[in-house]
Amino acid sequence: DVKRGKWEAPELLKEAKSFINKHKDSNTKIGKLRYMAVEDKASGTGLIQSISKQTTLPIRAIQRSTDKLSRTMDVILYVEERRVWLPANAPWLLNYIEEIEGLTADWTHDHDDQWDPTIDAINDSLAKKPTVFD
Incomplete structure (x- = not known):
């Protein structure tokens, strides 16, 4: 949601x-x-x-200790490999996709507030290495 x-x-x-x-x-x-x-x-x-x-x-x-471009580069492979799932019928999906597709390499785009939590979610669910405590 x-x-x-x-x-x-x-x-x-x-x-x-x-x-x-x-x-x-x-x-x-x-x-x-x-x-x-x-x-x-x-x-x-x-x-x-x-x-x-x-x-x-x-x-x-x-807590974010690196810049957004570095965090993006850390997770972009998961997106490119189609390992990130988005609910097809979500009412927010079109707006979300437009915002993400509008990201620019020089970070001059209008909006990117949905990208930070997306990076966090990818890190939390896909990129984080599990430990015995997970």
């Missing part, structure tokens, strides 16, 4: 809780929501602190 927007802190918390409540017990077709990943930067840091106290769902703070 996709929820997009720019919200101030109180509204951001409300939107995050709404998303969690919508998905925490449902969506059995592709599995239930196991955690919420939030970039630990700017308003995300405040959201992590606030929402962690208000939900039992694990909140995963995402």
